[in-house]
Amino acid sequence: MRITTVGLDADDTLWHNETIFRLSQDRFRALLAEYADEVTSSARLADVEARNLRLYGYGVKGFTLSMIETAMELTGGDPPGRLVAEILAAGREMLAHPVEPLPGVDAALAELSETHRLVLITKGDLLHQEQKLAASGLGDLFAAVEIVSEKTPETYARVFERHGSGADRSAMAGNSVKSDVLAALDAGGWAAWIPYPITWAHEEAPPPQGHPRFAQLATISELPAWVRALG
Amino acid sequence: MRITTVGLDADDTLWHNETIFRLSQDRFRALLAEYADEVTSSARLADVEARNLRLYGYGVKGFTLSMIETAMELTGGDPPGRLVAEILAAGREMLAHPVEPLPGVDAALAELSETHRLVLITKGDLLHQEQKLAASGLGDLFAAVEIVSEKTPETYARVFERHGSGADRSAMAGNSVKSDVLAALDAGGWAAWIPYPITWAHEEAPPPQGHPRFAQLATISELPAWVRALG
Numbered sequence: 001m002r003i004t005t006v007g008l009d010a011d012d013t014l015w016h017n018e019t020i021f022r023l024s025q026d027r028f029r030a031l032l033a034e035y036a037d038e039v040t041s042s043a044r045l046a047d048v049e050a051r052n053l054r055l056y057g058y059g060v061k062g063f064t065l066s067m068i069e070t071a072m073e074l075t076g077g078d079p080p081g082r083l084v085a086e087i088l089a090a091g092r093e094m095l096a097h098p099v100e101p102l103p104g105v106d107a108a109l110a111e112l113s114e115t116h117r118l119v120l121i122t123k124g125d126l127l128h129q130e131q132k133l134a135a136s137g138l139g140d141l142f143a144a145v146e147i148v149s150e151k152t153p154e155t156y157a158r159v160f161e162r163h164g165s166g167a168d169r170s171a172m173a174g175n176s177v178k179s180d181v182l183a184a185l186d187a188g189g190w191a192a193w194i195p196y197p198i199t200w201a202h203e204e205a206p207p208p209q210g211h212p213r214f215a216q217l218a219t220i221s222e223l224p225a226w227v228r229a230l231g
Numbered sequence: 232m233r234i235t236t237v238g239l240d241a242d243d244t245l246w247h248n249e250t251i252f253r254l255s256q257d258r259f260r261a262l263l264a265e266y267a268d269e270v271t272s273s274a275r276l277a278d279v280e281a282r283n284l285r286l287y288g289y290g291v292k293g294f295t296l297s298m299i300e301t302a303m304e305l306t307g308g309d310p311p312g313r314l315v316a317e318i319l320a321a322g323r324e325m326l327a328h329p330v331e332p333l334p335g336v337d338a339a340l341a342e343l344s345e346t347h348r349l350v351l352i353t354k355g356d357l358l359h360q361e362q363k364l365a366a367s368g369l370g371d372l373f374a375a376v377e378i379v380s381e382k383t384p385e386t387y388a389r390v391f392e393r394h395g396s397g398a399d400r401s402a403m404a405g406n407s408v409k410s411d412v413l414a415a416l417d418a419g420g421w422a423a424w425i426p427y428p429i430t431w432a433h434e435e436a437p438p439p440q441g442h443p444r445f446a447q448l449a450t451i452s453e454l455p456a457w458v459r460a461l462g
Contacts, residue, residue: 055326057358061292068299069319078312081303088300095286126357127288127380149358 002231003190005164006112006223007156008142009174010122010129012196013220014109015099015136021063022198024090028067031086035074045070046201053202057149059125064091095128099135104221106138111224113141119163120145121155121172123179151179156187171230173223178205185213192217192226233462234421236395237343237454238387239373240405241353241360243427244451245340246330246367252294253429255321259298262317266305276301277432284433288380290356295322326359330366335452337369342455344372350394351376352387352403354410382410387418402461404454409436416444423448423457 011017029041036044048070049063056062067087071079112118120142122129129147133139144163148155160170171190174180181191182205190213208214215226242248260272267275279301280294287293298318302310343349351373353360360378364370375394379386391401402421405411412422413436421444439445446457 055323056292057356061287061296061356064296065292065319065322068315072312072316072319075312077316079315081306081309084299084310084315085303085308088296088303091296092286125288125292126378130380147357149361 001115003116003169003171003227005117005119005160005170006227007119007121007159007170007172007174007184007189008109009172009176009180010120010132011124012175012199013102013173013180013194014105014120014138015101015132018196018198018200020094020097021200024063024067024094027090028070028087031083032071032074041070041074044074048073050202058123060091060094060128061125063094064088067091095131099132101136101138102220104219108220108223109138109141112227116227117143117164119143119159121151121159122147123149123151151176151183153183153186156184156189160187160189171227173217173220175199176203177207178203181207181214185211189213190230191215192223194218194220194223232346234347234400234402234458236348236350236391236401237458238350238352238390238401238403238405238415238420239340240403240407240411241351241363242355243406243430244333244404244411244425245336245351245369246332246363249427249429249431251325251328252431255294255298255325258321259301259318262314263302263305272301272305275305279304281433289354291322291325291359292356294325295319298322326362330363332367332369333451335450339451339454340369340372343458347458348374348395350374350390352382352390353378354380354382382407382414384414384417387415387420391418391420402458404448404451406430407434408438409434412438412445416442420444421461422446423454425449425451425454 029038032041048066052062052066068084071083118141126147146159157167160167164170167187167189172180172184173192173194175194175196177193181193184191193207193216207216217223260269263272279297283293283297299315302314302318349372357378377390388398391398395401398418398420403411403415404423404425406425406427408424412424415422424438424447438447448454
């Protein structure tokens with residue numbers, strides 16, 4: 001069998017994530033409504049997030065700190081206490097948000113796990129991602145879980161070496177062209193893009209054209225057949 | 232050779248950490264001085280941290296959020312903006328703090344790495360721990376790095392299975408009796424306790440008495456000889 005190992009992204013591939021961030025952003029903009037219009041709030045928050053990414057990395061805790069910092073800026077350095085309290089609560093609710101697999105995920109992973117080694121490969125807060133996997137009920141289907149700070153070609157080479165038979169015998173599936181597709185292809189692996197309706201701005205990139213190891217799938221339900229067809 | 236693999240804790244074993252948290256706590260207490268005495272500030276912060284541990288896990292970002300939350304409580308829900316700004320700055324400075332190996336660390340690890348597989352095993356924020364390891368200049372001495380959400384006997388069993396020859400052929404060294412010593416012993420491994428002058432309250436526990444696979448070392452410089460003597 002050519003493909004022995006299938007890597008799966010988690011957020012927005014196995015369960016909702018960006019939707020939850022967007023809801024928190026909506027709430028953030030509403031809280032700040034008397035200080036700034038929605039476009040300004042969104043733009044400032046995106047700037048602060050981007051500036052902090054190097055220091056905070058991915059995940060809800062860093063996002064919460066960035067919301068507080070943006071609120072500081074938009075209120076001239078003195079936000080009302082209830083505003084800070086609301087942001088802390090929003091962060092806590094994001095961390096405690098129930099996790100439910102997206103449609104088709106259970107069946108696709110159950111089928112794939114019978115013939116392939118499944119590895120979860122995701123960014124974000126370590127503890128939070130472990131908690132989401134546990135809450136999803138999908139944990140037993142995975143042979144390994146890798147929570148990483150960045151998804152580069154080197155990341156995939158290392159993970160597929162450690163848990164599989166190398167990147168050239170592995171396929172990665174996820175919703176981010178940049179993190180899940182291009183980086184895995186660069187490592188020498190196969191990659192399937194399963195778009196989610198919305199994508200975080202930092203992750204946006206055009207999909208590859210005519211790449212021999214790439215496919216775009218409509219839903220995760222198409223993944224087992226695509227992997228099987230690779231041989 | 233009986234012992235093939237040596238696990239090393241990072242914070243307060245290879246470099247300072249608790250000292251940096253204590254400095255931030257001092258700064259926090261000083262900022263809150265007009266609202267609460269030092270004992271009260273410390274006790275409230277410890278309570279909030281403990282309450283949030285399940286949701287935030289270990290690391291600077293969660294600690295920063297807990298400082299903000301405690302400031303909310305101690306100021307009757309309405310902290311001055313400059314107070315929130317100071318706490319955000321304290322968190323950022325902790326994340327950007329320079330990392331310097333503790334005395335003797337370079338030499339001990341260089342010596343051990345010639346004969347044993349070294350694995351870094353640490354809790355905390357994923358990205359921050361990776362950044363600290365990179366900044367320390369010690370990265371090349373480690374065969375593997377495992378950043379984990381909790382250090383349980385199962386954690387050690389899994390890590391020493393993955394990167395070594397099982398827990399019974401591995402030794403763990405660190406400053407926390409609870410996380411580095413007792414959990415590794417429970418997994419069937421050997422353990423060396425290298426005390427750091429101060430310990431986080433959540434990590435405090437009495438060292439084992441007369442355990443055949445345990446040793447207390449005065450400094451990390453004693454570690455290579457202890458490991459060698461195990462055979």
